[in-house]
Amino acid sequence: MHTEDDTADWLGIPSPLETCKxxxxxxxxEVAELNRQLRAARENIYKLVNxxxxxxxxxxEALARLREKAGEAALLRKQVSDLELSVRSKDRANEDLRRQIPAGARGKLR
Structure with a gap:
């Protein structure tokens, strides 16, 4: 009568001990590969955090520069507004002066 142990040798079937090994x-x-992948993942996470x-x-830094430039732009807009107001005021003064000069004298001034 043949048992499993009798046929294992000539059929090439590993023993339970060999199977366990x-x-x-x-x-x-698999554990070594998973540890390698874990180390690589930790390195990647460290790089991503940095x-x-x-x-x-x-x-x-960019937001600070933007705030600084926005402040400068606001000052420049204020200066432009002040200059435009000054120009309009001087234009009105010139028009008032032109109206005060007689019509015949205006041609001589040009």
């Missing part, structure tokens, strides 16, 4: 090797390899911090720093 092979399974252990596969699991060890990139985000740098991006936030750059953004804050």
């Amino acid at each position: 092979q399974h252990i090797l596969l699991l060890e390899n 990139m985000q911090a740098q991006t936030e720093k750059d953004r804050d």
